[in-house]
Structures are given as C-alpha cells and as structure tokens.
Amino acid sequence: MTPTPSIVSTGFEVFGKVQGVWFRKYCVENGNKLRVVGWVRNTDRGTVEGIVQGEADQVEVFKQRLKTGSPKSRVDRCEYTSQATIAKLEYSNFEKR
Structure with missing residues (x-):
C-alpha cells in the first residue's frame, strides 16, 4: 500500500x-x-507575503525557490509561520493578489 503524501x-x-x-x-x-x-x-512594509499549500516535499522546494527569488530581486531573508499538516487544500490554484 502506497502511503498518502502529507x-x-x-x-x-x-x-x-x-x-x-x-x-x-x-x-x-x-x-x-x-x-x-x-x-x-505585496505588503505595505515592502515585503511579499503569502501562503503555500501542497505535498510536503513540493512545499519545501517552493520555499527554497523563495530564497533564490526572481532574477532582478534580492532576497535578504524568508520567514515561515504556522506550518501545519492539513486534511485538504484550501485553494484551487496559486494566485497573485
């Protein structure tokens, strides 16, 4: 039996x-x-914030890519909050707000 991804x-x-x-x-x-x-x-503080949800290994890859940033950006640091295992996804896609 294949384990269900977290x-x-x-x-x-x-x-x-x-x-x-x-x-x-x-x-x-x-x-x-x-x-x-x-x-x-974007935030009023000059930062970018958001929420990412998905399989744990894919979320970890996304977090690593946040540290790299877009070609013209300069990432000083990333802060992560409230990582938790959830029963189901709360969003249907990844969007810019």
Missing part, C-alpha cells in the same frame, strides 16, 4: 528587494510548476 500549509514573508522585480509572478510560475496552491501579495 499535505502541509505554510505562511511566508520575504524580505529584501522583492517589489517591482516580478517576484510575485515568479512565485505564481513556480507554484504552478510544483503543483502547489496558495497566494502571494
């Missing part, structure tokens, strides 16, 4: 030069490639 949800906030450099588009593209769901948006 589905997780993680909040994130990315600090650095991440606004006006196609960072949100980069997140959406990577979210779609990795088949994770959630959302990303």
